Amino acid sequence: MKRQVLQGLVIMLICFLIGGSYIIYAIGEATNQLERAVILHQAHDSIRTLQMGIEKNQRKLMLKTGPPKSDPVLLQTDIAAIKKMIMSCFHCEYSKEALRQLDLLSELKSDYLNRFNQLQTLSPGDEYQELAAAVFKEGAGFSLAVDSFLKSASQEFPSRSRALYRDITRVKHLIIFLVIVGPIAILFLTAYFLKRFTGSVDVLVEASNLLEKGDLDYRIKADLKYEFKHLSDSFNSMCDALKLQRDELQSARTLYQALFESAGEGVFILDLAEEREGMIISANAAAAAMHGYQPEELPGMNITDFSCDDECFERLQCALAGHWLEYIVERKKKNGDHFLAEVNVGLLDLTEKKYALVVSRDITQKKKEEAELQRANQMVLVGEMAAGLAHEIKNPLAGIKVTLEVLADELDLNDEDQDLFVRVINETNRVEKLLKGLLNYARPPQLHYEKFDLNKLLDNSIQNVSITGKNSSAEGIEFVRDFAVHLPQLEADTAQLQQVILNILLNAIEAMPEGGKVYVSTCTRDEQSVEIAIKDSGKGIPEGLLATIFQPFVTTKSKGSGLGLAISKRIIEEHGGTIEVDVPSSAGTRFTIILPCKRHRREVLS
Template sequence: MKKKILIGLGILSLLFMLIGAYVIVTVDRATSRLDHLVKLHQVEILREHLLLQIKRVQSDLAWSGTRYASGVDTIVSHGLQMGKGIDRCFLCHHSPQVTEGLVDLKRQTESYEDFLSHVLTLEANRVRREAEKDEAIRRGQDLIAKVNGIIALTSRNLESNTRAVFRQIAITKTMLFLLIAVGPVILMTLGVLFTRALTRPVNTLLTATRRLKGGALDHRVEGLKDEFGELATSFNEMAGSLKEQMQKMQRTEQMVVVGELAAGLGHEVKNPLAGIKAAVNLLSEELTLNREDQDLFSRIVEQVGRLEALMKGFLNFAKPPKPQWERVSVNEVLETTIDFYLVSHRPSSQAFGGIDIQKSMGDGLPRTMADPMQLQQVFLNLFLNAGDAMSNGGTLAVKTLYDAPADSIRIEIRDTGPGIDPEIMGRMFSPFLTTKPKGTGLGLAICRQMIERHGGSVGAENDPAGGALFRIVLPVKRGEEEVKATW
């Protein structure tokens, strides 16, 4: 999100810079055009002034020799001013073609001044003076015509430039008005986009929080990115942790109820069962029974034994024994459990094709504080479940490894049976859940209880290659202090 905000601010800054640069360049261009236009007007004024000076000299020349004639000094002064007017035309910057025209104009002006000088100096020869005067007047008319042509050309150029400048100024004004009108719209649009980019993730998180408050612990936040994505990940982890803690609290409440129930059943059921079993055994020994009755009594004793086993598991689950801590090797406990399983249960499995046990024990596993008998009970229960799942034979794989970053020991037990029914996957470790005809549904629940009392965790899933996979994670505890910290 920080990156988006920085990019947005960068875009806004760039936009303002471009608009500012455009305004500055546009104003500068308009100022330059207006300055050029002013200079053109000044040039036109100078040329009109020059025309007036030429006409004034021409008038002085025409009235010379009459009683209305100006004095010689006045005519000379007017002539000098006319020459200076021509010289001022060269002070401006012109194109080569215009400069050439001005040079020709200056040459004609100098010729005109020469004839004017002749007229003023030829007082004795009246005939020649009149001829010079006529020639001077003619040259003056030519000069006036030429200056009028220059003025006309300048006027046309000035008009054209004036129209172009005002047209450009109108366009610039329109563009500035558009920028003034569109600028706030762009800013509002960007503001709305940024606001939505901020509020949408916040609303998503707020909705998820409300749903979590309402008890929807399975709700997860998805689709958020950047910092909000990290926040969503933390939220999802929190929801998962809350769900796990609530499940643990529910199991604790169940344990309290089961413990109270077990305390009563221990006296109300266990003792009568012992009496029934003893009475049935005594009757079967003292009475003379036929084969059918003996089978009946045997089935009664067998069912009473099942009830006793159920009560024993029930009591162990309700009031689990306190672990007897000692430093053990998980690999050695597994080896012992596998040997016991092979001796006590494998022969019956061999009749259906046999079970092949594959071991992959990790090297360098550290010893940890644990109860070896409880660990052996957990491992044996998982081995027995795997054997029952592979009634026609298969492979039982056992693997251990040390996770150094987490400082924990990982145990994987997998089989090649049909796998776990997806419908009960999430309830695998719930008490009294069983898929066996003669099962109590307490085996996996007791396994998880024992592993959690060791500070670890156990999970089950279906192996992609086939069969079920159980993973056990045990934190390494190297001394009694760590055990006390757990308890």
């Protein structure tokens, strides 16, 4: 495009130079013509002036008033100088005949002046009259020669004037043409280049506007020329690069958003500007759920709305200084509940602005599990110590029991002493039974899995307990069965599981000394587990003991060891199930047992 513009300007310059040169030449030629015309007119005027001087002298001679004086015009008019002036004119183009006539006029003038001067020396008389007549006659001839010359020259003047007028008119028309056509040509040439230029620029401007609106799929398809083609190619390449970068940025943003939103830990991005310090810019769903809010509620809030201490801003200032902090703090939820959170705070430097990245974890369950683990470890230690102690006590206790029984049989004791021996032996049996339960709790036996019908096992257990109930003082117990049909077979240790069921049923009977009902039901929880529910109509368990009922040595019976439910819970957990207890609003106690249908994975791995 630059080359074409330069070529156009060069052509215009050449045209102007040629036109200007021609105008200068034409004006110079017209000026020369005018100069020639002026010279010729001056020559002719001088000749006419000479003719006028001759005519004055002739009139003086006609008056015969004495010797006349010569007219000054005759003396001043130099015909030789006029001829020299005409000859010096370039291209005056005087004919040879005209020049010859000038020479003749010059001779006639000389003769005429000589005769006229002689006439002035004579006195009036005959000689004077004859000479005056000759001078007058000669003057008439001289006047006729001058008149002939002027007529001959006048015949050439119209053609010369017309030629001069044509030249001047031609120059005038050329100037008018150049004045009118020149700007029009410049206008058309400018319009041509502007059309080529603005059309290409409009295409590029439209493409830039679409690019500004985010349309990175747009490409310039117009066939532009010259530098604009390079610009369009560069624009298309830029769009390709921007689209690739946008796609990469979008992929990175999508990945970041997915990581940000799917993170299991609460993530906050906080503003560190002085007037907005601690304000939440963004937060993920885990952070909102952790504090009891909806995700859209958090932006605009301040982190101090969740904090229960006064060191929040100090920690943010430490993060702004570049330190990475890790601490445990108490946080509060929307409903006012408090929980422990493990918090990590660091600087998120985005060059123009600085933010704080806060990662929070709810460690309430973790602390609870740590406490339970510590308690379990303590229980294991206590169990091992109790097992060892029970083993050491068991043998001496057996010797004491046998000795007491032998003494009670061999000694002759009165009734009071005999009752005392019987009481001691019973207490010894009770201690032995306690030691046996303690050993069973501390060292649970290995499970032996087999497939069986749960409903049948429960029915057998109920029958066994019914027989036991008839032989005791607890009569009037009614068992209500509600077994699910098509219950899947279980894979478990039937002996251990029956021990659990018997223990719960016997506790239910003991809770109803005056009789009552025991409800036993089964159902399918899902494809992988079944549920057993046992409820009695007894007096129930005090609310303060519900949380500790499965702990060792916790019991509501005066003579109970407190190990039965603890051993039952251990057996159910060994099977991979759960056991829970609650007190329904209709009174009584309800135990709910959930067991997996198949062998527990931990047992399989062992």
